Amino acid sequence: MLDYDVKYLKFKTYLNTYCPHCNKSFNVKEREHDHLMFKGVFKGQDMVLKLSPYLDVFEVESSVEVNTGEILDDLLCPGCKQSLVDTDTTCGECGSAVAKITISAYSKLLPFFICLKHGCEWHGLTKADERTIKLKIPRQEMPEQDQRLRGHNFLEVPYGLTTELTQLEAGRCLQCTNPKCVNGCPVNVDIPEFIRQIRAEDYVQAAKVIKQHNILPAVCGRVCPQEEQCEAHCVLGIKDNPVAIGNLERFVADWAMKTDSIKVPVIHKKLNKKVAVIGSGPGGITVAGDLLQLGYTVTVFEALHEPGGVLVYGIPEFRLPKSIVHSEIDYLRKLGCKIELNTVIGTAITIDELINEYDAVYIGVGAGLPVFMNIEGENLCNIFSSNEYLTRINLMKAYRFPEYDTPKPEGSHVVVVGGGNVAMDSARNALRCGSSEVTIVYRRSRKELPAREEEVRHAMEEGIKFKLLTNPVRFIGNDISWVKGVECVSMELGEPDADGRRKPVPIKDSNFVIDTDMVIIAIGTGPSPLIFNTTPNLARNRWGYIEVNPETMETSIPGVYAGGDIVTGSATVISAMGAGRIAANAIHKKLSGE
């Protein structure tokens, strides 16, 4: 007896079915509709049975009516007329007899069972076979804007999965009892559960499941490096490609946003405690969101004129549409968050003043100070930090100059120095701003590029050139001090350093000049001195970042917490959110006295 080894087929897929005796196909095309045709016997009478190839519709053509709950006597192949009933197996749901047919899935023939009781939806493969089939559904590719067109507009590059693709992709999940993906997520989203809800086509519930742990699903579905986090832990990834968790998350978040179906939770318990959050980036939003839902009064302070931090000034429109950030911020406001724009903490209000007024303070200001190379000619005109360039384009909307007042930096051949995501963003922005040639200069090789594989691929597809193992040594200016060239030196990889990355070493006498009329330097950022200038007692590590207790994110000043880039140095959106989550829990624990 196979019995409970047969599992209900959880994913919808088109079945190609065959008779196990004569190998004739049951699939019939009838007026544009596909059916599986069988010969049935009920109460001694012959009849024709029709099943949809997705096994969700069951039709009987006979003079005798079959009611729900009644069991067919027999099921025959209309070709060879042999019985399909399998005597070794019974239905796992109702114990009735089952028919056994053959299906072909990914060039493999597998036995497939259908319960003969009308109304019983129990049909499927043996557990072992189901696993093979799921492995065989390939990872669904994200539809993307044409690579020749997208270099000329600021519209989002990936379109998002369709409902069909989402269902197929969600079907690949094995629903592990001990899911590894959740551990890979810095905010521990219940990934198997939200995928289960997708399969049940309850996208709103799926969105709710994500939102419980992650206040910014539409953002994270787009910009998280899933390949290093949840997807890196997916069991399917061992033999095949992992489930596209990020793309599924994005689908669910977009669905919820489009249908406006996520209602703001009513907060019943109001605590008489106030928390100040400095910085409205992803970390600050997470702390604020978590604490608001616990009943705290939260005020977020933002130095710029728009909330969102790096999400609005740094990440470009074509990677993260600003309308999405706005609606996520709206959600936060609806939760009751007060956002004070144009308020610079450190000068307008000091940390000490915040400590006096609030029960806890969270510093999530990011690492905003751009790092320069400190080489000759770096202050020539038309040489920008990536921060300045991206801020002009994204926050100030310079790409719409002169409709917007901020001038757009322009160059026909742009050189971008650096190999991270910010370098890719800068290069792709420059291309969209009308530069005819954009070259990325990076001192290590392709393998060491710190940017996400997807970003590198997108950049390459769009025609951005990569000058690898190359390092600038000097910028050359023209007679009016505008940059006209970058002198570079070729590099080779030497011994691995402390991080395990091979150290690039300049090759002697390999200098050459790249002609350019605009340079963007994207080699990283450091901590801004603003807060430290007026808070000298805030302990910092040897790189100048804030020192915290990693379990609580509390700084050397009691009641003052910090997280994100200002603690770790430049990292990702989600790691800042993870730090925010830890801090929010610690703040709650301390203030509620638990």
Add this chain to the structure above:
Amino acid sequence: MYEILSKEEMADSSIIRLDIHAPMIAKKAKPGQFVIIRVNEQGERIPLTIADCNAFSGVITIIFQIVGKTTALLRGYKAGDYIKDVVGPLGKPAEIEKVGTAIVVGGGTGIAILHHITKAIKDAGNHVIGILGARTKDLIIMEEQMDNLCDEMMITTDDGSYGTQGFVTDALKKYLDERPDIKLVYAIGPIIMMKNVCKLTKQYGIETKVSLNPIMIDGTGMCGGCRVSVAGKTQFCCVDGPDFDGHKVDFDELEKRNSMYLKREKDALLFSIR
């Protein structure tokens, strides 16, 4: 939104003074600090040094010359109108101590900023000599206010229509020659004026401070657009300045960087007219 409480057109309507209601900034602002304003949703962010502030009434004063699109737009604003964003105070406050006798040199709109710093220099107990300069008589602003603050004052105009004919450097040289007790010079004005003042005071070995006004976006150290070379090292004017040791500043580089968008400024203005 920040309300404009009063407006005054000065010097042939080429210079505007606005009093803006910004209590949080007014409470904290110190001489030498600046604000960044954005007039409307499409606006750019421009830095303007705070010319005066009153913590009690919550008012800050900004005085600026009409040079680009934003300042041209502001000219059309009147009392009761609102400015979209005002953020500050930004930058390090001027570090002022009692040195004895100090000369403050102001040119054009620079006089407005100088006024706030002169207050602080005077309050520190110094004997203050003021030298104000402009192209012509009409462009001299805030003469009365400065006169009230300074113990001695001298005015120069390029065309001789008011005060002494000549440049501020001519007047400064005279003082430096005659008065060996001068310990500090504070110069604020056009880049070329600050450059020449520094060149002169260097010969006398007198400490000279200048207040720079490069192109900025955020004003919080984030963009690096305002970088200036001071003693051969790159400094961010918004967080390391805006006041620097004038003898160490690379004025030529600053002048070139400040002219980066001249053509674009014109485009923006033309667009708004059309």
